[in-house]
Amino acid sequence: MNSNNQPIGIFDSGIGGTSIWSAIHNLLPSEKTIYLADSKNAPYGQKSKEEIIALSMKNTEFLLEMNCKLIVVACNTATTNAIQELRSKYDVPFIGIEPAIKPAVTHSKTQIIGILATQGTLNSELFHKTTEKYQDTKIIEQVGHGLVQLIENGDINSPEMTRLLNVYLTPMIGANIDYLVLGCSHFPYLIPQIKKILPQNIQIIDSGEAVAKQTQNILRDKVGFSSYENSKPIFYTNTNPKVLTEILGNKYSVTEKIF
Template sequence: MTNNNPIGVFDSGIGGTSIWSAIHDLLPNEKTIYLADSKNAPYGQKTKEEIVALSKKNVEFLLENNCKLIVVACNTATTNAIRELRNDYDIPFIGIEPAIKPAATNSRTQVIGILATKGTLNSELFNKTAEMFQHTTIIEQVGYGLVQLIEDGNLNSPEMTQLLESYLQPMIDANIDYLVLGCSHYPYLIPQIKKILPDHIQIIDSGEAVARQTQNVLREKAGFTDGKNNSDPVFYVNSNPAVLKSILENKYPVIEKDF
């Protein structure tokens, strides 16, 4: 089955570009539309009702742009809203949730850390997943302030370093050997995180797994492009476009639009 419509990707801001990048690397011929709802970031401090409403708004925008598949490139939106999205819209959705399973399965110390938003850690979906690994101690830490610093372009600020040290040191002291990044913004912090963590602690994010699942869903349901109408990915943002342009290294068009 051939389908030349684009893949839609949305996040509460620029963080989901880490997911988009993994998808684009695996499926370079597919057209993509990325939606950054930076005006409403971070989602992690909002109520479930607010997150569902914002997620539906984003989906409506992507459907207006004829997307064949939508990737919810936000842990908070996935864990709080994907059930409602799948119920309300007749289109395949791919979600992203913290990669607890590979960390818990491979951990030798049976202690893993997860750095995520409050909205993700408090969600029913996250807690159901965590309950499957009762023999593993999961050290949970809300990354208060991290998303906002990234959205403001303060990726390498002293404040960022100070926050990361305060969040990660208790995990180090608890003898974790895996750190799960439970927010799509956080892969951009890996260089700073590596400076703080001992070398033996492995960092896991969900980008490659989501890209492989996207490929599977295209094969089974949505259809691949024929590759004849290649075009640059399009990025939409509703606030602070300079930060998104910087993250993308000015390689692609960024359109500021109120949605």
């Protein structure tokens, strides 16, 4: 397949999808990436399906204007509620992100797993279809009310974050889970906090590495790899760029853009 130097577009309802961007960038450093943070409308998890679809279309059109060859929906809620509509409307490959339930179920010894996600993801039709496949495993669902907003505000290590995580995780520990699935792209930034609460026998799973590998597969099979040696990523946000800049380790400039 010929090389393709157009960028990969990545969007999320804020800064959380940078956990997905990081996995893609580490695996495919030669690919130019454009990351779009719709922080003004975060969190998506409390919005209606129609609102989520409309926002996802707006984000997609922004990235298509930037000539993106492939779009990664780095948001569980947008994937589970809108990716079918995106694929039917736009002539570009889409890669979504879903809670990594399959590896947790496959490896669980207690046959009890927990999933921490947004309400929009847990209520979605796609999520219910996925969980129906695993009738032999007890799946404890927990909505992470308030977590995304605290992350968006830069309050990852705040007392309120610690309090909420204890409230959400303690019942799962008591139920004897041995895997915790993080069903929101924001939540990998909470792993250091979560590890302080969970016993060591409970494994944490997120979707970043799997999405990066799927991106690599689509580039190889359908789209084409960049011929650059390495590329500088571009970041856009529609709110104050301070928190996004900080979560990127102050390594990259972030452009505030109305969209």
